Amino acid sequence: MKKFVNDPKMYVPDMLKGLALANPDTLRYVPKYNLIMRAGGPNPNKVSIIQGSGSGHEPAHVMTVGKGMLDAACPGDVFAAPPMDYVYETTKLMASPKGVLLLVNNYTGDRMAFEMAQEMAESDGITVKTLFIDDDVAVQDSTWTVGRRGVAGNFFVMKAVGAASEAGASLDELVRIGEKVDSVTRTMGIALTSCTPPAKGSPLFDLGEDEIEVGVGIHGEPGRRRAKLTTADEMTDEMLDAVVNDLPFVEGDRVALMINGLGGTPISELYILYGHAHDELTRRGITVGRSYVGEYCTSLDMAGASLTLVRLDDEIEGLLAAPAEIAAHVF
Amino acid sequence: MKKFVNDPKMYVPDMLKGLALANPDTLRYVPKYNLIMRAGGPNPNKVSIIQGSGSGHEPAHVMTVGKGMLDAACPGDVFAAPPMDYVYETTKLMASPKGVLLLVNNYTGDRMAFEMAQEMAESDGITVKTLFIDDDVAVQDSTWTVGRRGVAGNFFVMKAVGAASEAGASLDELVRIGEKVDSVTRTMGIALTSCTPPAKGSPLFDLGEDEIEVGVGIHGEPGRRRAKLTTADEMTDEMLDAVVNDLPFVEGDRVALMINGLGGTPISELYILYGHAHDELTRRGITVGRSYVGEYCTSLDMAGASLTLVRLDDEIEGLLAAPAEIAAHVF
Numbered sequence: 001m002k003k004f005v006n007d008p009k010m011y012v013p014d015m016l017k018g019l020a021l022a023n024p025d026t027l028r029y030v031p032k033y034n035l036i037m038r039a040g041g042p043n044p045n046k047v048s049i050i051q052g053s054g055s056g057h058e059p060a061h062v063m064t065v066g067k068g069m070l071d072a073a074c075p076g077d078v079f080a081a082p083p084m085d086y087v088y089e090t091t092k093l094m095a096s097p098k099g100v101l102l103l104v105n106n107y108t109g110d111r112m113a114f115e116m117a118q119e120m121a122e123s124d125g126i127t128v129k130t131l132f133i134d135d136d137v138a139v140q141d142s143t144w145t146v147g148r149r150g151v152a153g154n155f156f157v158m159k160a161v162g163a164a165s166e167a168g169a170s171l172d173e174l175v176r177i178g179e180k181v182d183s184v185t186r187t188m189g190i191a192l193t194s195c196t197p198p199a200k201g202s203p204l205f206d207l208g209e210d211e212i213e214v215g216v217g218i219h220g221e222p223g224r225r226r227a228k229l230t231t232a233d234e235m236t237d238e239m240l241d242a243v244v245n246d247l248p249f250v251e252g253d254r255v256a257l258m259i260n261g262l263g264g265t266p267i268s269e270l271y272i273l274y275g276h277a278h279d280e281l282t283r284r285g286i287t288v289g290r291s292y293v294g295e296y297c298t299s300l301d302m303a304g305a306s307l308t309l310v311r312l313d314d315e316i317e318g319l320l321a322a323p324a325e326i327a328a329h330v331f
Numbered sequence: 332m333k334k335f336v337n338d339p340k341m342y343v344p345d346m347l348k349g350l351a352l353a354n355p356d357t358l359r360y361v362p363k364y365n366l367i368m369r370a371g372g373p374n375p376n377k378v379s380i381i382q383g384s385g386s387g388h389e390p391a392h393v394m395t396v397g398k399g400m401l402d403a404a405c406p407g408d409v410f411a412a413p414p415m416d417y418v419y420e421t422t423k424l425m426a427s428p429k430g431v432l433l434l435v436n437n438y439t440g441d442r443m444a445f446e447m448a449q450e451m452a453e454s455d456g457i458t459v460k461t462l463f464i465d466d467d468v469a470v471q472d473s474t475w476t477v478g479r480r481g482v483a484g485n486f487f488v489m490k491a492v493g494a495a496s497e498a499g500a501s502l503d504e505l506v507r508i509g510e511k512v513d514s515v516t517r518t519m520g521i522a523l524t525s526c527t528p529p530a531k532g533s534p535l536f537d538l539g540e541d542e543i544e545v546g547v548g549i550h551g552e553p554g555r556r557r558a559k560l561t562t563a564d565e566m567t568d569e570m571l572d573a574v575v576n577d578l579p580f581v582e583g584d585r586v587a588l589m590i591n592g593l594g595g596t597p598i599s600e601l602y603i604l605y606g607h608a609h610d611e612l613t614r615r616g617i618t619v620g621r622s623y624v625g626e627y628c629t630s631l632d633m634a635g636a637s638l639t640l641v642r643l644d645d646e647i648e649g650l651l652a653a654p655a656e657i658a659a660h661v662f
Contacts, residue, residue, distance in 0.1 A: 002523040002540075002634055004563040004600040014563070015599045018606030022622035058599045152443075192333040209333075232335040232345070263597045266632050268346045268389040269335040275349030291353035294659075301597050301634070303333055328625075329600075 008198035015116035037072035068324030069162035081109035087117035099127035099171035105150025111263035136216025152297035165324035189306030251285030263298035339529035368403035390659035399655030412440035418448035430458035430502035436481025469546025483628035494653035520637030522547035582616030594629035
C-alpha cells in the first residue's frame with residue numbers, strides 16, 4: 001500500500017483535523033462525534049441539512065459542508081456507516097426550529113443508523129425528515145443495498161436542497177425538492193482498478209490488466225459485468241446508454257451532465273469522457289444545460305469514473321446555479 | 332495502461348474539446364493551435380496573460396483560464412513544450428494594447444519556445460514580457476532544466492498577476508508582482524508511484540513497492556534521493572523542512588500553505604498531509620494565512636503530493652484573495 005497515511009485507524013480523524021485547520025473560519029471539527037459542521041453552528045432561520053456516509057468518498061460529504069450546501073457531515077470510518085449515536089448527536093447539535101433534513105445514500109447500514117437517529121432525535125422533540133438517494137442504475141440490489149445504491153448523483157440533491165434551504169424553504173418543501181431531484185437523476189460508473197482501503201492495506205478486489213468493472217459501486221461492489229478495457233468513447237457509450245435508457249432521457253430533454261472521477265483518474269481523462277458524452281447527447285437531441293467535471297464522490301484511489309445525468313426544469317436548474325461556498329476546491 | 336483514452340495521439344485534443352464543450356460561455360478551443368482562450372478574446376483594458384507548458388499537469392494550465400486568472404493557455408503534448416509557432420499565434424490572437432504577459436515554468440524546452448515566440452510577436456509590434464517561474468527547491472539543475480524547475484507554486488504567480496491584471500495593472504507592474512511572488516514561493520514534492528504517459532503506455536520510471544522519490548519533478552524527473560516509504564507525518568516533515576529552510580521561512584512569517592496532489596492521490600490523503608504541516612508551521616511560529624488543498628499541478632496519474640509555501644504580505648494576500656472564475660472545479 002502506497003499512501004500518505006499514519007496509523008490507518010487515524011485515517012479519518014487525521015483527514016478531518018486537516019480539513020478543519022484549512023478552513024478555520026467556516027468549519028468546525030468535533031472529534032468526539034467525528035463530525036464536521038459549519039463554524040457558526042445551526043442557523044435558526046433555515047433547515048439544517050446533514051449528510052453522512054462512510055468515508056473514502058471525499059470530497060463527499062465532509063468537504064461539501066458550507067453555505068449553499070450542507071450544514072454538517074457525519075462520516076463513518078472508511079466505507080462504514082457512521083455510528084447511530086454519532087448521527088443522533090450531530091442532529092442534536094444542528095437542531096433548528098425549522099427542522100433537520102438528513103440525506104442518506106441508500107445503503108442498508110446507513111439507512112439503519114440514520115433511521116434510528118431520527119427516532120431518537122424526534123423523541124427529543126426535534127423535527128427531522130430523512131431523504132434517501134438512489135441514483136445508481138447499475139444494479140437493483142447489491143452487496144450492501146436493498147434497492148438501488150446512492151452514488152455521485154447525491155451531489156445534485158445536496159446542491160438543490162442546500163440552495164433552497166438558504167432561501168428559507170420549509171422542511172417539507174426541501175423533501176419535495178430532494179425527492180424530485182433524486183427521481184430525475186441517474187448514474188453509472190466504470191472501474192479501471194480496485195481501491196485500497198488503508199486498514200486493509202491491499203486492493204479490495206482483483207481486476208485483470210485488461211479488465212474493467214462495468215457498473216461498479218463506490219465501495220468496489222460488483223456491477224453488471226466484467227468487460228475488456230476498450231476506448232474512452234466506447235466506455236462512455238456504455239455508461240451513457242445505461243443512464244439514458246433507464247429514466248429514460250429523451251429527445252428534447254435538457255440535462256446536467258456530470259463526469260465524476262473515482263479518485264485515481266486524472267481530470268484530463270474525465271474531460272475526454274465528457275467530450276464524447278456531450279457529442280452523443282447532442283446527437284440524441286438532448287441538450288446539456290449544466291456541466292460538472294471533476295471529483296464529487298470517489299472511492300479512495302480507484303481509477304475510474306461515473307456519468308450522471310439530471311433532467312432539468314427551471315426549478316432544478318435555478319437551484320443548481322445558486323452560489324455555494326465549500327471547502328472542496330479552493331482557487 | 333488502464334486509462335480512459337482513445338488514440339493516445341488525440342489525448343490532448345480530446346481533452347481540450349471536452350473542456351471547451353463543458354464551458355461554452357467562457358472558453359474557446361482553437362484546434363489549429365491547440366489553444367484554450369477566453370470566449371471573449373483579448374480585453375483591451377487589461378494585459379493578456381498566457382501560460383503554456385506540456386500537458387499532463389491539469390488543471391494547470393488549460394483549466395485555469397478565466398476571469399481573475401489566465402486569458403489563454405497554450406499547451407504542448409503530454410510533457411512536451413508547446414511548438415514555438417503555436418505560442419506565437421496565441422500571443423497574436425490575445426494581443427492587447429496593454430501588452431501580453433507570458434508565464435513560463437522554467438524548463439529549457441518551454442523557455443526556448445516562449446522566448447522565440449516573444450521575439451516574433453515583438454517584431455509584429457506587440458508588447459510582450461515573459462516571466463519564468465522556478466519554485467521547486469528539490470534540485471538545482473535537472474533532466475530538462477537549467478536552474479530550478481517550475482512546479483505547483485506557479486499557481487500563486489498566475490493567481491496574483493491574474494487578479495492584478497483584472498484591476499488594470501500595467502505590464503511592468505505585473506512583471507514586478509509576478510517576480511515578487513515567485514521570489515517568495517517554494518515547493519517540494521514526493522512521488523509514491525510513477526505516472527504513465529498515454530503515448531508510452533507504461534510507467535515512466537520504476538519505483539519499488541516500498542520506495543518513494545523525494546523531490547520528484549512533475550515529469551517524473553529524479554529528485555534528491557530514493558527513500559523508503561514512511562508515515563504521512565514523516566513525509567510531510569521531509570517536504571516542509573526542505574521548503575522552510577530554503578527561503579528560509581522564519582518565525583513571525585505569515586504564509587499560504589498548499590498541499591497539491593500529483594494526480595493519483597485522493598484528496599483525503601492530502602488533508603492528512605495538510606494537518607501535520609499546519610501543526611509543524613504553528614510550532615515554528617509561522618502563521619498559515621491561506622490554505623490550498625487539492626490538485627493544482629499534476630503529473631498525469633502519479634500518486635504523490637507537493638508542499639508549497641508562499642511568504643505573504645498585504646499585497647500578495649490581497650491578490651490571492653481576489654475572486655476567480657475558472658473551469659477547474661465546478662460546484
